[in-house]
Amino acid sequence: MTIPNYISIFRLMLVPVFVISLLDFADTGTELSWWTAVGAFLVAVVSDGVDGYIARRFKQRSELGAFLDPMADKLLLVSGLVVLSFSSEHLPQLPVWMIGMVFGRDLFLLLGFFVITHWCGKMKIQPHFISKCATVLQMFVVAWGVLGVEDQFGLETDWLFWWCLAATVCTGTTFLIYFPAGMKQLKAVPASAPSTDQSRRLVRMDFEVDPTTIAGDWKSARDEKDEGT
Structure with a gap:
């Protein structure tokens, strides 16, 4: 320790x-x-x-x-x-849209972590600058909401809306950043590609021809030959 x-x-x-x-x-x-x-x-x-x-x-x-x-x-x-x-x-009440964005993003990251860890064994996490900004802004929102209820610190709760908006925008942006990164890791896993048996089956299906079609084509060719003679 x-x-x-x-x-x-x-x-x-x-x-x-x-x-x-x-x-x-x-x-x-x-x-x-x-x-x-x-x-x-x-x-x-x-x-x-x-x-x-x-x-x-x-x-x-x-x-x-x-x-x-x-x-x-x-x-x-x-x-x-x-x-x-x-x-x-x-206490001031935070807007529902901010709470929904924060918890929705965190739930998405948690599910993505379990999926990628299950298939990849280990998840490569590279914190982005926007993610750090989102965390700082969320911390600032909590601090402003708690400290702004008393006059000792001189904080006005009217500004809380704009801090919530900034935190929500940064939080939503991190979703757009981490989603492609997670998909890239999943695509690199061999299990995401078609299996060998399935690939062979698809190839065989591409070359399969209906027997009735062959018989019909052969009959048409024979009729054309008879008419020519």
């Missing part, structure tokens, strides 16, 4: 603290719950940058860390988006 892995596990433990506190604030409006949710969210965001820096600086990258780090980010984002999708007098 490396230090970045411990930090990622700590971030995973912060997710339920963030969710429970935010749900309690959405229901009761308790200021303590709001500050707890804000603290858990900010610590998770800052520690995300810290574990990445340590992994790169001290060469402590690992396969477990490559799994835990994005998992912690995704759980924090998804939980925040889900809570903000509910109607509450204490």
